Amino acid sequence: MAHDHSHGHPHDHGHGHQPHPFQPDLEETPLTHYQVMTQAVGDLLIDKGVFSAEELRAMLEAIDAKSPAAGARMVARAWVDDGFKARMLADVNAAAGELGIDAGGIPIRAVENTEGVHNVIVCTLCSCYPRLLIGLPPDWYKSRSYRSRTVREPRAVLAEFGTVLPEDVEVRVHDSTADLRYMVLPARPDGTEGWDEAALAGLVTRDCMIGVTLPKSPAA
């Protein structure tokens, strides 16, 4: 992932042995053991020069800057441009670059929903997710229930999300076990002929890129 450290902001930390500035959740709340550990470990790594306070700050900003919107833009472009779609299916990271999106170095694969196939993504072993394209995953994606049941009873899990698929559609579950991350390229909803990309992107939710739902319908 590319880093740009030339922020040009003057800083006055006043290090010594002062704790680096807290990022308190609520100052009236006691810190938990692991919150204390988090603060201390980060401070020690900065003191030892493993990374700088500025690099940490920049990384936090980078984390906050990622959201499903980047994925939605790509899906919308794929819906209107067959060439882009083919390139996205071949290599999401490279295709993202065409739109000025930095999807990072870990390879992301898009799997396409068709009339006959509906794709769903899970990571049973941990919580692999295309974070560098669409941001941090929702709690439920990382939950015991989703990780356990999606491979065993995907249709029941999808039904909990309000998604019921016909019996003649193949539900294809992808378990992200290795270095690839997965996203679903959903099918373009009916009734969107002539829509521009921004409007189309508005139909693409995080959940439909995980595969637990379909995109929003134009009527909604």
Add this chain to the structure above:
Amino acid sequence: MSNERSEDGLLRRRHDMGGLPAGPVERNEHDYAPWEKRVDAILRLLADPKRGVLTVDELRRGIEELGPGAYDEMSYYERWIASVTNNLLEKGVITVDELGRRMAEVSAAWPAGTAEKS
């Protein structure tokens, strides 16, 4: 084979949960707290190939080795920071002594103190 395997908890490790029975997927979501994002940021910085302090594989292995209570008693990012810290100690990037002293300083400096239990 499959019936016997699925009953045998010794063969299946706790994090390897694909196919186990579980309840409904709870749809509640929480906004990530600043300390949680700090954990994520620390890991990304450490795992950046230009620093190469830790790999995601080491993070995952560290989580898998946290012990039986980890999934029931610890939250997602608590498991992460526990694993990161254990890895850093094992590699000698930080020492137990300095970590303990710094954690005590952090606790002492926090106006509301620290929770009795994590």
Add this chain to the structure above:
Amino acid sequence: MSARFAVGETVTVRVAFPPGHVRTPFFVRGKTGRVTEVLGPYRNPEELAYGRSGEPALPLYRVIFDTADLWDDYQGAAQDTTVVDIYENWLEAP
């Protein structure tokens, strides 16, 4: 990269239950599927997990299984499938 298996080939997941950082899920061990893609090579996560090099890097296979083959009591449709990314050291000829 010399890969042992080719796209379209039937493969069976090795049956073994070692401790350590294994990225082959329990639920596919001993199961038979078909290779849909050959990727990589990727360094072995089982070794990377201990700070070792993970080399030699391994081919990685996308293996598609009939979901009904994975579970005795599968309630979904007969044509449902499950795709898992499996490193070469966990695959054997059937």
